[in-house]
Amino acid sequence: MKINKLLPLLFAFPFIFHSCVKEDDSPIVIPPFEGKVVTLLADDKINKGDPTEANQFWIELGTGKVSITHRENWDLGFYSGDDFRVILNSSLVMSVGKIENAINIDAVNSQTVASLKSLVQVANFQNNSQYIDNPNGQILAQTTGIDEIKLDENQNNVYLLNMGHKTYTGSTTVGSVYTMGEARGWKKIRILRHNGGYKIQYADLDDTNHKEFIVTKDSNYNHQFFSFKTENYVEIQPRKMNWDLSFTVFTNLTNAGSFMTSYVYPDFIISNTLGNVSAYEVVTAAGQGETEYTNFKLENVEPSKLVSNDQRIIGSNWRTTTGANGAEVYSNKFYIIKNSVGLYYKLRFLRIKDEAGNRGYPQFEYKPL
Numbered sequence: 001m002k003i004n005k006l007l008p009l010l011f012a013f014p015f016i017f018h019s020c021v022k023e024d025d026s027p028i029v030i031p032p033f034e035g036k037v038v039t040l041l042a043d044d045k046i047n048k049g050d051p052t053e054a055n056q057f058w059i060e061l062g063t064g065k066v067s068i069t070h071r072e073n074w075d076l077g078f079y080s081g082d083d084f085r086v087i088l089n090s091s092l093v094m095s096v097g098k099i100e101n102a103i104n105i106d107a108v109n110s111q112t113v114a115s116l117k118s119l120v121q122v123a124n125f126q127n128n129s130q131y132i133d134n135p136n137g138q139i140l141a142q143t144t145g146i147d148e149i150k151l152d153e154n155q156n157n158v159y160l161l162n163m164g165h166k167t168y169t170g171s172t173t174v175g176s177v178y179t180m181g182e183a184r185g186w187k188k189i190r191i192l193r194h195n196g197g198y199k200i201q202y203a204d205l206d207d208t209n210h211k212e213f214i215v216t217k218d219s220n221y222n223h224q225f226f227s228f229k230t231e232n233y234v235e236i237q238p239r240k241m242n243w244d245l246s247f248t249v250f251t252n253l254t255n256a257g258s259f260m261t262s263y264v265y266p267d268f269i270i271s272n273t274l275g276n277v278s279a280y281e282v283v284t285a286a287g288q289g290e291t292e293y294t295n296f297k298l299e300n301v302e303p304s305k306l307v308s309n310d311q312r313i314i315g316s317n318w319r320t321t322t323g324a325n326g327a328e329v330y331s332n333k334f335y336i337i338k339n340s341v342g343l344y345y346k347l348r349f350l351r352i353k354d355e356a357g358n359r360g361y362p363q364f365e366y367k368p369l
Helices: 289-295
Strands: 002-004 036-039 055-059 066-070 076-079 086-088 095-098 158-162 186-194 197-203 211-215 223-227 232-234 245-255 260-271 278-283 319-323 326-329 333-338 344-353 359-368
Touching: 076 197, 211 223, 260 359, 289 333, 289 344, 326 344
Parallel strands: none
Antiparallel strands: 036 359, 055 066, 055 245, 076 086, 076 223, 095 158, 158 186, 186 197, 197 211, 223 232, 245 260, 278 333, 319 326, 333 344, 344 359
16 A cells, blocks of 8 residues: 655644653653644645545544555455454445355356346446445444355355446546546455455356455454455555545435435545544534634533444535535534544545646645644
8 A cells, every 4th residue: 555645735743642751751742733734635646636536545633644545456345353244345336236045156147147237236326225335334233235244154145246437537627526437347256254254256257167365354454455456455444543534435325215325426535433433513603614613622522422333424514516616615514533542633624626626636624622
């Protein structure tokens, strides 16, 4: 994974809650962190913000570090906690459907799943929420996507995997955003437990001989990530205690009237709830956002409002796409975030576009409380 201290950024170094020791053993007090403005824009042509939002940004508030990974670098994430759960790369609009009564992956082919292919889709405005991960991020309790991997191998079905879409590589128009490129096709997968970790069986739909890969858990991370392209591990998220927020394209649910349907959201912010990060939104009167943000102190925090069971508290709520100037931030909103070690931050968004009006270049500021 490429770790970048993004430039151009106004980066100061945050307050670190420890002390050094002098020869007389008296502590040296480290001065408090004054705050930071972050623009998700790197100074190279590979890892950067852009209207296609091809990258995912993993932000650690306590150190100011921002890790950048390309959205196409991974496909599946294998949970490293005590449970056995597997997530999809929702930034690529992936979806998955269980093939009933199928445990022999080599017996599955494009003909046997023809009817299922029309259902395992995202953003088709159908009742399709069962084919994606629950977007609240509570994977240990979710009943959609891939079932919990069972100890009894005969209870682990073969799944039809819609690989979603590549990132967009065509021409762009100022002010627009482009979340999807060419379709990536289909695979069939079956996942089993193996020596405290996982074994994934996988193949293209009409292959009669599958491949296998063994995934070992690492408790330092939320997930171990796998790529079908490299057929190996890939480093995506930082260690679970070393990131708080992520800026990404995201598959969410939206209300279609009588049911919830999957939909693709650009400019989406998720919080690391699996790493014990929680947050809540503060909405001010019109015209009072900057003043109330500036005046907000630690004693103003309302811990009872913190949400730890939904990673979408910031989500797309920080911006509108139908403002007077098109896509723009809500100036009357800011966010309170509690990180994994219990430190509080206030954060507000300053812009969603760069100076030329291009989407995919969000800017925010935050300060410790």
